[in-house]
Amino acid sequence: MSNRVDIKLQGDKELIAFLERIGQIGEQYLAQGAVDGGKLLEHHMESDAPGPFIASGISKQGPGFVEVVIGPDKEHWYYVFTEFGASPHEMPDPKRRGLKVLHGPDGEKYSVWLKHPGMIAAPFIRPTLDTKQTAAYEAVAAPIRRAIEQEAARQPK
Numbered sequence: 001m002s003n004r005v006d007i008k009l010q011g012d013k014e015l016i017a018f019l020e021r022i023g024q025i026g027e028q029y030l031a032q033g034a035v036d037g038g039k040l041l042e043h044h045m046e047s048d049a050p051g052p053f054i055a056s057g058i059s060k061q062g063p064g065f066v067e068v069v070i071g072p073d074k075e076h077w078y079y080v081f082t083e084f085g086a087s088p089h090e091m092p093d094p095k096r097r098g099l100k101v102l103h104g105p106d107g108e109k110y111s112v113w114l115k116h117p118g119m120i121a122a123p124f125i126r127p128t129l130d131t132k133q134t135a136a137y138e139a140v141a142a143p144i145r146r147a148i149e150q151e152a153a154r155q156p157k
Helices: 012-048 079-084 125-154
Strands: 054-062 065-072 089-092 100-104 107-110 113-116
Touching (some): 012 054, 065 079
Antiparallel strands (some): 100 107
């Protein structure tokens, strides 16, 4: 009695070719899906942001990965203070036109330091990620899934 099992596999070359095509399709549609997911998050962030200047786009791309950055555009970098808040602090007055501290015979004098009262955080990025993460994943997967299903439908049964 032998412990050997013989299996004859037919269509193995076709199966391998199909799986390779599926991999290429996934790679081809990954960037589109990532952009779609980024746009979905961008839209929802913008509704809670302090203004309409939220942007998304591909920052890095390589074999098997796409990195999308979503957040305030470069001109609105200060939205970070809305997201995280700021503690009270002093800062130099670059124009030397801060608070008037003295008005006398020598003219007006101004402070060279401004006292910022700080601000409470009003996050708009993290809550969007927490509530829309699944929808974003689905948006990334949708074009890949459609393309794979179309390729599978073309295969002989």
